[in-house]
Amino acid sequence: MQRGLVVGLAVLASALAVMAVVAGCGGHAAQAPPVPEGGFVGALVCATCHPNQMEDHRASGHPYKLVKITGGQPPLFPFSTVPSPPVGYSWNDVTYVIGGFGWKARFVDRSGYIVTGPAVQYNLATAAFGPYEDTLPPGTKPYDCGACHTTGWVATGAAGPHQDGLAGMYGTFAEPGIQCEACHGPGGRHARTASVSDIRIDRTAEACGQCHYRDAAKRRIPAKDGFIQHHEQFEEMRSAGHAALSCLDCHHHHKGSLYSSEGITRTCRGCHSAQARNTAHGAMADCEDCHMPKATKSALAPSIYQGDVPTHIFQINANPVGKAAMFYTDTPVATHRGELDEVTATAPEYARGFVTLDFACYGCHKDENGIGGRGSRKTLAELSAYARGYHD
Numbered sequence: 001m002q003r004g005l006v007v008g009l010a011v012l013a014s015a016l017a018v019m020a021v022v023a024g025c026g027g028h029a030a031q032a033p034p035v036p037e038g039g040f041v042g043a044l045v046c047a048t049c050h051p052n053q054m055e056d057h058r059a060s061g062h063p064y065k066l067v068k069i070t071g072g073q074p075p076l077f078p079f080s081t082v083p084s085p086p087v088g089y090s091w092n093d094v095t096y097v098i099g100g101f102g103w104k105a106r107f108v109d110r111s112g113y114i115v116t117g118p119a120v121q122y123n124l125a126t127a128a129f130g131p132y133e134d135t136l137p138p139g140t141k142p143y144d145c146g147a148c149h150t151t152g153w154v155a156t157g158a159a160g161p162h163q164d165g166l167a168g169m170y171g172t173f174a175e176p177g178i179q180c181e182a183c184h185g186p187g188g189r190h191a192r193t194a195s196v197s198d199i200r201i202d203r204t205a206e207a208c209g210q211c212h213y214r215d216a217a218k219r220r221i222p223a224k225d226g227f228i229q230h231h232e233q234f235e236e237m238r239s240a241g242h243a244a245l246s247c248l249d250c251h252h253h254h255k256g257s258l259y260s261s262e263g264i265t266r267t268c269r270g271c272h273s274a275q276a277r278n279t280a281h282g283a284m285a286d287c288e289d290c291h292m293p294k295a296t297k298s299a300l301a302p303s304i305y306q307g308d309v310p311t312h313i314f315q316i317n318a319n320p321v322g323k324a325a326m327f328y329t330d331t332p333v334a335t336h337r338g339e340l341d342e343v344t345a346t347a348p349e350y351a352r353g354f355v356t357l358d359f360a361c362y363g364c365h366k367d368e369n370g371i372g373g374r375g376s377r378k379t380l381a382e383l384s385a386y387a388r389g390y391h392d
Contacts (some may be wrong), residue, residue: 039188040152040174040181051195053254054180060256060263062100062178065149069094077101079259083161086120086129095166096176098149101126101332102258103230103308104299106132112166123299125308130300144170148211148231151175151182182209190302209234209245221351222312225303227297227349233312239353240315275391285364291316293359295326295351305362305372317354320384357383 027067043063047054055064059078065391067075072092075082085107094115096108096339105122107115114133121132135142146153146163154229163169174181182188185200194200212234220237221228226360228236237245250266257263268287270275273304291314297307303325317325330348338375361383362372368379 011023029058034374039186041187041191042175043133043179043181046180046187046190050180056252057180058256059260060254061255061258062182064099064101065178066146066176067100069096075100079126079336082122082124083127086115086117086122089115095164096143098145100144102298108143109167109168110166111139112143112162112164113139114143114168116141121299125300128306131362139168142168146171146173148178150177152186179209189321203246203247203248203253205234205237215350220330221353223349223351224260225297226323226327227301227307228295228309228311230298230309231295236312239351239360240313242312242314244355261381276300278391279387282389288362290360291355293355295355303362303371305358307365311355311359313351313353313355315354316360316387317356318384318387320380322358323356323358323379326354327357328354331345357387362388 043054049283059377064077069091072090074084074091075097077100080101081107082097085094089107089109093110094107094109095112098114099109100122103124105124107120116133116136116138118131118134120134121128122128125128142158143166144155144157146169147155149169150173150322153171153381154173155171157170160167160170163172174186183200183202184190188201190199205293212231214229214232215235219238221232221239223229237243237247240366248265250264252263252265253256255263268291272287279285288310292310292312294309295308295311295313296309298309301307306309313321319325327349330350357380358367360379364373365375365383366372366377368377370377
């Protein structure tokens, strides 16, 4: 937490330096920022009037989807540390870090290409490097992830122009990371008028769904190696009876939930109080332990039944079937706003709108082979018999 405070104070100090050129809030006149009408002004300008929202947003992790490296100095994160780039690279060889908050960090080289190889992805859970696209030679994986990792992304492809003149950057952006204007739109006019009518405020699930999905064509739930792929919560929510919910029904619009409980504004009990009261597990398990198991993998999977990200599917298939029943294959399609995802293209696997009992239960219990959590051993048949009528 102390590290987060230091990062936050540094951000606000930088913001104060630009206050002289920002239009005043609350009727205080000041010189307008030197940006085109309707253009991007940057998060530091937003912070001059909205410091608390800025601090909450930075603690959510969104601004760290892409972090620029300057002067050969390592990046700073509020709750985590990326101590070094992969072997063979110094911080002077890295132009950007992808991630570094929560799960993993990948690296962009001096030409703008994502570093690939057998030990190039830094996994925070183990503080060790693992593989990323290790069949691709270094210097061949372009950075084309900006639609959901930057603010103001414009895809340009190999022809360019390229951000910072880096040939491997297949696009340009206003700011790295998901900053204020990624969700609220360009703030140039709002910075001048301080009027709420001059900034975008979109509280719909579709606003979050612009990035929290992978399958642009059919809104399926792409999977790989027996786990759901990460950041697909929009597709998951609509797969199992929660399509009417907005993300903001449960999540705070600025605060994150990974390192703090403040980001969750309503739990399952808020809508399902009867089921929450009528459970055979009592205080040993929360609703989310079973209905939001870690069936998703971002960086690492501790076991075959547990990834590192909770799913938002919620529905449990109470039949005595294993995780294989949860997945199916289909024809690959364009993903991520039209870009072809390499994983989906080579192994088109998708998840159905339910989680199986091994995901729901073996985070705590063990299977007959002793794989799973610390609890008692249970076969799928035993789990199924126990799960039927569980909340009756």
